[in-house]
Amino acid sequence: MQLRLIKYFTLLFVVFLCSCGRKSGSGDSTVYKGLYSFGPDAKSFKDCDNGGREYWVTDESAKLELQYSQMNIEKPYVPVYVEIEGEKVKSGKEGMGAEFDSTIVVKKLIKITKEIPQDMCN
Template identity: 50%
Template sequence: MNSFKQTALLLFVLSLFCSACMQDTEEKKTGKTRIIKGLYSYGPEIKSFTDCEEGREYWVADSAGTLELAYSKFNFEKPYEPVYIEAECHAIKSDSLVVSADFDSTLVVTRLMKITQAIPDGPCNP
């Protein structure tokens, strides 16, 4: 009977520990979410985003599945034509085994808010 109590107590402590870890992970995810504004280019080999304010270039992963679809609706004659986007995303470290390794970080787009061929005046369109 004593071993049953010990096992139950151990399982209870482990479940509390796992619950705390999961909560911490969720807080970190929401803390990393941000709104990006800049130029997105898409083609057969490259999916990139240039932050006009920082001038940094990122690999893009489209987790929502809407960014690439919206880009393809412009029917560009050639790939890699830049468009202006505003999107919600979070950054992750780029995978060292694929093309994205050429970029420091990968932006995972979770929600596309705006996409347009008209690049606004400012740092994106000097």
């Protein structure tokens, strides 16, 4: 009886571990370089490598918004240059971000700076 319980709980634990590793969407993480703007009503990213296309941003890293706010930018929506690792997913039809076709889900913040490179997003 005890051996059966041990096997049962071991199996449950393995199933739990396998399900925790799954990502939403396609699971493909990509590095994006561009301009990030943050304010009360919008969090957007302008992809400089993709013709300036704009995306809504969801920050799963919990670092992007924090470091943006620590840069002491006086006005909302001032763009900063970022390099982020994330996943592009289809935006929801309602709520904030619904006006964007796609959302960038930020998994990792690589770089953030007020200095926008001259050759970026011109």
